[in-house]
Amino acid sequence: MKKTLVSVLFVMLFSVLGASAEAFAAGNGAEERVIRVATPGNYAPFTMYEELTQEWSGFEIELWRTIGEKTGYRIQFVHIDTPAAFAEVDLGRAxxxxxxxxxxxxxxxxxxxTQPFFFSPYCLTVREDNNEITSWKDMEGKTLALREGSAMKEFVAALDPDNKVKKAIYESGNSALHETAMGRVDAYPFAYLILPYRLKKNPELKLKSVDVDNPIYTEVNAYPFPRTERGQALLKLTDGVLTEMIADGSYSELCKxxxxxxxxxxxxxxxxxxxRAQ
Structure with missing residues (x-):
């Protein structure tokens, strides 16, 4: 009887340990088998949120849903502006x-x-009838729109160490594009791969990219995770799916x-x- 009881206890112990290992991979238990992705939903065509229907769409939304399908995790999109999104990650709420x-x-x-999932060359975007600005060298004394909380502020600071270009900060890229189209600012750094999509959706924006053969900078896009046990476990999972999708062609299909x-x-x-290979 004692031997049977001991055996049962050992089985229970190993079951708990096994469950704990699974829980660690997922976070802290079954309820934590979710990846919380903070995103504003206002950056077409990457991440878009429709307030009336409360539906998400976009390239990155589909990418994350695929990551969820392949890992068995539920993807929870946290609707929040970019600067606050990083704060949520720091606080452990995303x-x-x-x-x-x-x-x-x-x-x-x-x-x-993670490994990069997108490479985005940024060029100066100006009004369609603006022939004064043809490259970055023409920006001295001009006004450049920048987006609050965007990495473009770091890139532009490196391009303009002597602060010879005036800066106007906007809460959103949409506002910056409209202000550029209205002529209230001279230019806005924008991803020229994305501009045709944006102009198709907003034909009232009479804009063009200049000097596309010489981007002012190229963004290397990837997903940031905190340096915590959970963060590093989720990074490894995400990176594995990105590798798989690039190898099997499903990432190429999504891009196209x-x-x-x-x-x-x-x-x-x-x-x-x-x-990187060198």
Whole structure:
């Protein structure tokens, strides 16, 4: 009887340990088998939220849903502006941030990043009838729109160390684009791969990209995770799915659906991979 009781206890103990291991991989228990993705939902076509229907759509939304399907995790989108989204990650109330998030030196100091999932060259976007600005060298004394909480502020600071370009800060990229189209600012750094999509959806915006062969900077986009046990476990899971999707062609299909091309086959992506391989 004692031997039977001891055996039962051992079985129970190992069952608990096994469950604990599973829980650790998922977070802290079955209720934590969720990845909380903070995103504003106002950056087409990457992450979009419809207030009336409370529905999410976009390239990154579909990407995260695929990550959820392949890992068995529920993806919970946390509707919040970008600066506050990073604060939610810091407080442990969100796991990562989605909005074409760039790897920057400042962010690397706080977060670990997945492998890049997008490479986005940024060019100056100006009014369609603006022929004065043809490249960055024409920006001295002009006014450049910047988006609050965006990595573009870091990139532009490096381009303009002597502060010869005036800056106007806007809460959203939509506002910056409209102000540029209205002529209230001279230019706005914008992803030229995305501009055709934006102009198709908003034909009233008479804008163009300039000097597209020489982007003022190229964003390398990846997902940031905190340096916690949970954060590193979720990063590993996410990275594994990204590797699988790139290898099996499903990532290419998703890219072509939203952008008409496979971003991993673009010049910036190839140059990045080549540099990393050296």
């Amino acid at each position: 796991d990562t941030v989605a909005k074409q998030i760039s790897i920057t030196p400042a962010r690397r100091q706080k977060y670990e990043f 659906k939203w952008f008409g091309l496979d971003v991993m086959e673009t010049k910036p992506a190839k140059e990045y991979r080549q540099k």
